[in-house]
Ligand SMILES: NC(=O)c1ccc[n+]([C@@H]2O[C@H](COP(=O)([O-])OP(=O)(O)OC[C@H]3O[C@@H](n4cnc5c(N)ncnc54)[C@H](O)[C@@H]3O)[C@@H](O)[C@H]2O)c1
């Protein structure tokens with residue numbers, strides 16, 4: 001089976017595809033060629049209204065079902081996704097431009113992991129029994145929040161949809177998901193598969209559009225929770241709008257994460273970490289370790305080995321499974337990256353690799369490395385969200401830690417060293433939500449993922465996400481007579 005690139009309609013609402021051609025046209029562009037591969041329409045107020053009404057209507061019955069029943073449907077969806085991994089990966093590659101070599105292992109499969117994990121957890125989402133003095137006791141009931149809105153970024157459309165939908169649905173919520181306007185295709189397949197797996201109509205809806213479609217969803221009084229994956233500026237706006245309605249939020253935002261490489265690190269392992277943390281998905285990964293602090297004793301060896309390893313980058317057609325480095329997602333994002341590269345040169349950083357557009361159709365730019373970067377440079381401070389690695393030097397541990405933390409962001413941090421005591425000491429000191437020792441960017445569903453400081457609020461994945469998609473009702477039970485002062 002091969003999926004057609006053009007979906008049946010723009011939106012998926014109340015268990016079926018839905019079109020409203022009066023919405024603003026939304027063209028889907030294949031980043032590897034620049035061609036338009038689908039013509040969609042942004043959601044109109046009428047589409048949004050249908051999504052909210054159907055989600056609210058379906059949620060109560062869903063929450064009243066047993067966790068076992070809810071979990072079974074999620075696990076069935078995970079199985080279908082795994083069976084269709086190849087076709088879903090081809091679609092994800094068209095949506096994002098990411099090489100098929102990556103999408104085959106990191107996108108639909110990661111979504112399936114989330115559905116399987118929360119499907120397994122659903123039956124054991126319980127409250128507590130709390131014994132109190134004098135024979136009295138209390139208990140807590142874990143309840144669904146109601147209607148959750150998920151808003152996605154464009155780098156991992158399938159994964160983001162599933163990382164939000166799976167815990168939300170496991171807890172008994174309904175969800176309306178608005179994918180990024182840049183990558184609207186993959187989430188529609190997730191919705192279709194959930195219904196095929198037995199999810200009742202209305203519980204997972206996909207509506208398309210840009211911020212103008214997201215904003216009314218965030219402020220609608222019938223929405224109980226908003227989970228955003230996006231940039232810090234958008235996070236600020238969405239968090240503030242949600243706060244006005246006292247809604248629950250999860251904010252998965254951007255970063256400028258540090259990776260610290262000590263002299264005693266295994267050189268190839270550290271270089272692999274730096275490549276994974278800067279060039280996977282053409283650098284369009286929130287948690288990327290884009291400030292690579294390398295201790296002076298190993299710096300030149302690190303740069304030499306990195307240059308050698310970069311020659312192994314195969315830049316080309318993302319559908320060719322030999323390709324391991326694809327285009328940027330859009331012409332706009334390519335332009336942003338080019339401007340940062342020009343800025344780095346202007347600031348006096350040493351360009352040691354890449355820096356140029358690739359001479360072919362589509363939005364390609366070479367994997368780029370700057371050395372001799374200093375903390376005050378713009379390229380060391382701002383999230384570029386493209387394949388631009390900044391290498392900075394340091395002398396000792398205390399200096400590396402202080403400089404690693406000297407940022408408003410706090411999504412991730414990594415350390416490469418043979419000294420495990422030092423590794424754990426560094427991790428204790430990192431002001432970051434997600435840390436890595438002698439590795440970078442691993443995100444298994446069993447491990448909480450998220451940031452601190454400006455990088456976000458709340459956690460996705462693992463049991464931690466359950467607390468962000470459910471609430472506790474506390475019940476005090478008196479076993480003797482209730483007394484009063486008068
Ligand atoms: N922490 C994480 O898990 C994570 C994962 C992936 C990407 N990101 C971050 O996402 C950013 C890149 O993605 P992007 O360019 O799509 O981000 P973005 O902030 O431009 O957009 C994110 C989403 O928010 C929507 N949006 C914009 N304005 C809105 C508004 N006022 N109300 C409601 N919704 C609105 C967009 O349409 C899009 O769907 C980077 O900063 C990256 O670090 C974070």
Ligand SMILES: C[N+](C)(C)CCCC=O
Nearest residue numbers: 155285286287441442443
């Ligand atoms: C699984 N990764 C590659 C760490 C991506 C997480 C989501 C951030 O962009």
